[in-house]
Amino acid sequence: MNQSPRTLAEVVSCLSEYDPDALPVAAAQRIIRDFIKPVQAIEQVALRSALGRVLATDIISPICVPSHDNSAMDGYALRSSDLGEQPLRLDVIGIAYAGRAFAGDVAAGQCVRVMTGAIMPSGCDTVIPQEFTQAATDTSVTIPPGAVRSGDNRRLRGEDLQTGSAALAKGRILHPADLGLLASLGIAEVPVQRRLRVAFFSTGDELRSIGEPLDAGCVYDSNRYTLHGMLTRLGCDLIDMGVVKDEPAALEAALRTACENADAIITSGGVSVGAADYTKQIMAELGDVTFWKIGMRPGRPMAFGKIQSNGHSAFLFGLPGNPVAVMVTFYFFAREALLHMMGADATAPPLMRAVSRDAIRKKPGRTEYQRGILSTDAEGRRQVRITGAQGSGILRSMVEANCMIVLHDAQGAVQAGDLVDVMLFDGLT
The missing domain is CATH 3.40.980.10 (MoaB/Mog-like domain)
Known part of the structure; x- marks a missing residue:
């Protein structure tokens, strides 16, 4: 290399x-x-201390997430082969909770009451939300025709992450969601720069x-x-x-x-x-x-x-x-x-286009950064205006701004109503 x-x-x-x-x-x-x-x-830090740090190596998932097929809704787990064009009455043979699975097998004409996150009972491949059912009792429930399709509301084993797949890449600046993902893999410490x-x-x-x-x-x-x-x-x-x-x-x-x-x-x-x-x-x-x-x-x-x-x-x-x-x-x-x-895989924040509310004087041949205030008009279109005097000693212009208007090297004067590139401060700070 x-x-x-x-x-x-x-x-x-x-x-x-x-x-x-x-x-x-x-x-x-x-x-x-x-x-x-x-x-x-590189140093090893506890997961709670990793926020904002730069990941030093790829994180490979040691497990499947989720570890089993499970229900995405509170409702009833059933066999999709039972579904038809007529109302379907099913016998409720048990209940499954998150963390406490239903142990039996589900035969034709049967279903299991399930809670969100519960392992799918053996033989079931579909979950109907409880609000879509009719005549529900402790022992039976009726499924209206067309209320659910095969495979609905079932989370598949490993659909988030498969064992051995890359969970997070080296160079990533760790965010709150990343800490949650790492915790879901049972990872207590991570290598960071x-x-x-x-x-x-x-x-x-x-x-x-x-x-x-x-x-x-x-x-x-x-x-x-x-x-x-x-x-x-x-x-x-x-x-x-x-x-x-x-x-x-x-x-x-x-x-x-x-x-x-x-x-x-x-x-x-x-x-x-x-x-x-x-x-x-x-x-x-x-x-x-x-x-x-x-x-x-x-x-x-x-x-x-x-x-x-x-x-x-x-x-x-x-x-x-x-x-x-x-x-x-x-x-x-x-x-x-x-x-x-820092080892971060980071690039400049993306530019977005907005309509300039002001005429801005500029000659081609240099890049100019005007302090701007980005907003939306009544039709939801992005628009931007400068914060007033743009002298390099006027720090208040940065305080009032929420973005930079980026006027590129080859660009000339801007007329009110022209599209310009802007970069949000939220992407910089």
Whole structure:
């Protein structure tokens, strides 16, 4: 099997017309996807602790589910060969409960009262719900013609899972239904990927942590809190390293500490055109890092690569400093990469089409992500409107939105009434 390229130079060599100063979104996503490597460590956890974890191996069913043919309804189990075009009177010869089967055989002209989940009595292949019967007593019941067909309301042995079949696939992020399925197989512990350790910090002399006084020209650091929330939703173990000053020694120390304690590092700020030269120099000195100007809005500047320190290595995502740009670049670049590192078989949430209620100015040549509010009109058609001003520093636009309007690279201006692609936040968070 071919191994993925080991260096960024080898990865980007596969792309024609690679230009770090004008990189399309899709090209940047591909480079990251081809360069990232999953963490290999596996641990065994109790079923109740497995929610949200990434399954490390395929789960093969050790049993049939259900283990026997059983009734899907409360009613009467009968032989379909008795059914005809006339009302059918059957003798009730017993009762079967879930977990307590009827032990006898059922002959022609007979039936058994059954509860939901009860094993089908021997000789019976059909269940009629009790509400479809007539003249029911403890000893007999009448079946109207056409009230039931052969095989109705019978769950077949193994119709959910057969012994030896794949129950859940490696790479699946376990959901509540998955835990129920595993419990139905009698599985108490499951192998999962080790949680991904992610270190993150903000850079900038103007940033203050909550609780500190705001000097003139300073702002509270919001990026660490949005990053904390997004990373927590992904199920990562977090290392919050606070605010790092715009000083070479402080930045290098923070990067080295993060590298030695985490699998991935996310920084916000310090990668734009106006950033000090030492930011790029230090990141480049510590490893294989490239700096991009991506054809997108918001979130044009970004750094990506892998750094080393004292025998440890970590993947680095240098995100912009503006609050909305941080969230957009995380969702459309870092998120999928981190899931891949976690061993998850995950792709970007699907796009859906909606009618734009607004005219949106755009020139071809870059991808734009507008914050939108998706709703339905009186006829049930999906429609979307923007949340107002779309500046990359207006975090309120993300708070009010429930989706992203994705305007693709080749797309031009949108007129009110045009169809646009949208991506729900529910699929991202």
